[in-house]
Amino acid sequence: MKLILREDVEKLGDSGDIVEVRAGYGRNYLIPQGKAMMATDGALKQLERMKEQAERRAELTIEAAQDMAERLETTSVTISVSVGEDERIHGSVTNQDVAEALEERDITIDKRKISLDQDIKTLGEYTATVNLIGEIKPQIKVWVVKK
Incomplete structure (x- = not known):
């Protein structure tokens, strides 16, 4: 059959x-x-x-994902955190924090599609990768600064 x-x-x-x-x-x-x-x-x-x-x-x-990727490649976000001794962050910056920072710039990305290249526990510049569709994976600069 x-x-x-x-x-x-x-x-x-x-x-x-x-x-x-x-x-x-x-x-x-x-x-x-x-x-x-x-x-x-x-x-x-x-x-x-x-x-x-x-x-x-x-x-x-x-096509929409490629347009979004171009927009994300030129975007950097700044996340303000409270710090303790030795400029260490209380806790860590997560993909949720990056998603919220992007939301402030009117870019809506699901937090599960954002992956951080390393744990963010100190101030500085980091890179986050957004998994859009297939091989389209733009990177965002994430600046972590003191409040």
Whole structure:
């Protein structure tokens, strides 16, 4: 039985794949669960249209990510912290702090996409990397200064 997967199915395939399965597995599990549909001529044409639309959306997303990367490459943020002896920070500067500093500059980035190259526990200049999409990973300068 030939089916088109509507969602990723473990050990079978990804969404949009055309797979060959046993009739009982397809008829009794995949189709009733909404995980697959019959691979008819109309469904195959619809799948092609959906793939084309997804590719166009992905291109737009990549273009937006490249624009954001250019904007981030030219951005540096300053984070003010309280310090103790030897200019050491109370605690450390985290990716959350960098995300909040970017938010003040009207740039919204999820804190989970920001990675610091090293632990920030002293004053100075550091680099943070933002994982946007795929290989697009701009770096931001982070200045840590005394309050």
